[in-house]
Amino acid sequence: MKQVAELAGVHVSTVSRAFNPETRSMVVPESVARVMKAAEELGYRLDPVAASLRTGRSKLVGILVPDIATNVFTPILTGATERLSEHGYSVIVAYVGSDSNKQLDLAQGLIARRVDGLILATASRDDPLVSFCIERGVPSVLVNRAEKDTRLSGVVSDELLGAQLAVDHLVELGHSHIAHLGGPREHSTGYLRHRGFIHAISANGLDAAAAPCEFADTYTREQGAAVARRLLRARPDITAIVAANDLLALGAYDAIRESGLNCPRDISVVGHNDMPLVDLVEPPLTTIRISHREMGRQAADLLEQAIEAIDHPPRNVVLPPKLIVRGSTVAPRKGAARKPAKASASRKK
Amino acid sequence: MKQVAELAGVHVSTVSRAFNPETRSMVVPESVARVMKAAEELGYRLDPVAASLRTGRSKLVGILVPDIATNVFTPILTGATERLSEHGYSVIVAYVGSDSNKQLDLAQGLIARRVDGLILATASRDDPLVSFCIERGVPSVLVNRAEKDTRLSGVVSDELLGAQLAVDHLVELGHSHIAHLGGPREHSTGYLRHRGFIHAISANGLDAAAAPCEFADTYTREQGAAVARRLLRARPDITAIVAANDLLALGAYDAIRESGLNCPRDISVVGHNDMPLVDLVEPPLTTIRISHREMGRQAADLLEQAIEAIDHPPRNVVLPPKLIVRGSTVAPRKGAARKPAKASASRKK
DNA sequence: CTGAAAGCGCTAACAT
């Protein structure tokens, strides 16, 4: 920088001002031009580390992503990175487990690196890391999962609507014995999709209390299969399953096949997320599409707002999901239930 | 740090030495303990930015990943990040397009951030970015794709072997009219899988010159379908397709279905990568499994070596792929070819 | 083994 100043015949501070868009106006255009030319000749670039040390800012954003279930988080990451890098930010990704202490540690590490903000894709419905970020005053936003209370801005899908779309579709096809293969309820996705399911069942005049619901601890195909097995065994009357997630739905496929049944003939299945390739599985999965990439982009926008304007009230962006009908859902077979059940989710009189 | 020094009753430089594992031995253990205790009390952590400014090192690694949302880069990223973070490195991910100038820019940005090294998942067979990294002396390694010449260390799959596994499997099933649905040849993956295909065809006593090969410009399902369509139309005699990639193979599924044919009955298909869910498509895809996660891990190891020991000669780690047989490959129908062809890849006399 | 001092490259008062 000193060299540039010399070559341009100005003082270093002028160079600094010329380089910073915010302060460039203080310098007469002609000097700016000379500085730029000198910099060009010397192949000079601003040193972000030194600048960061001085200013406390860094043009760096940290993203905390759960180290599992990559299918959903990749497009979120891509979307966020894409948008952020348009505005000169670089992204540090930290894959974290569910250990809360480790999460805090990682976050502290990022903060020590002077990140300008944090995007959390890891939030549980009441998350200590969120408390931490708020205490420390680090601009942060949530993505994909929200807390119970809106303490930070975030962008999520309308989970209630998503679940409702699924149930409505099934009811329209003629199903009345619908089960829910739920996700982990400590995350808003699992929690709300379940609530949406229950609500939609009632709204359709079915008996919500009798609608079978079982929950997986993690969004994996294996868990999906295990839970679906339980569901199928306990309730031979069901003709359709609303899964909280595509991977769970695919697990249900496994369980259905094992029991010698056929999807969709005996059991219809609806997933959630529309992750890549579920249109190619057999049968192609009917599911709820969420635009995760868009989610990432909007989270990036929200974060930039949070960085620029401290003390904006937290804002929750809710993206509308979309039902994608494919081959895994059809009308129930004549005679409706596979077998009568003692306690079936039958239509209220 | 000054505060810690004061509390511990020592000089700041002693604190610095106590905190750095490399220099800790210069300090008498008792002092170290006092420093640590003081730091603990004050909740002090080393400031990586300031340290970085001083030392030029950063415990930061940059990874350049193609911005295409292919499933192979995610596990590479996860594997690399996992290993790197075990050793105290953080990872900056940059998603880059194929524009070479933009890549250079991004790399320069990372270097300006004082990254200790770079992992490139973007390399073409003769890559200007590699030249750049070498010139600048930035420790760098390649992953997934290699250059024509080994200028940098890297880890890749044994592509020749992978292709051979695919062809051998098909030949064993009785196929003799096998086509190659190739990938972009500017990348080692596309280039070598094609070479491996040709070589394996010959090795099995078939006529390589007559084996139909068509190439996709990008690894997408759409390109796969388009190229497979050409292949099918031009060569009605083929009974099997070796695709350079799973996505291309899935595209071939589309093309086969369109032409009123059936996979595997009329045409067997082999993919490459074994990406998630290809076991669930219909028919389940026979493919070549590459452990991308392991690849990422090993690339991380290689990079750490490159960072520590300048001037180690470049080393190429080649991981063995594995054939995964599923439902997309069966013996050709009696009568072998669908139709006779003028120039078929028939068994040499 | 520890202290003193210089400075990494930049920015932001403050002064002109």
Place this chain on the structure above:
DNA sequence: ATGTTAGCGCTTTCAG
């Protein structure tokens, strides 16, 4: 509109 100056928080010679 530009120059002066004083650090940001650390590491690393150099002395002792």
